[in-house]
Amino acid sequence: MAALSELADRLERLRKLRSSGRRAVDSEGEKVEYRSDAELAAAIADLERQIAAQAGKPPVRVVYINSSKGT
Template sequence: MADRDQLLAWREALLRARYAGTRIVECDGRKVEYRSDSEMASALADLERRLGTNARITQVRINSSKGV
């Protein structure tokens, strides 16, 4: 699985290409051609989802009481 920096780079490249009106995205020596804007939007949504799930919980604090 790609790390966070790679996902961010792909997202930025995809956004630049989409805003420029092109369907070809090139990043890290890889080149991808999308068939439509909706396909690009789907790829962007997937990247956003992956970036959101990369955030890890590092600490959980539980506070309890007997109610007395």
């Protein structure tokens, strides 16, 4: 597993890539091209999850409540 600082660097690069509107990045001689913004967003979310896990933070859970009047 990568070190926390390395994960943070990757996350920062992906965020800059997404904000620039590009989908390809060259890193350490490797070229990675994301097919869509959703795929890039998923990569960012995965890095955020890995960083949170290494930092000892519990995973974020979202609860959606759906109710009706029964009409």
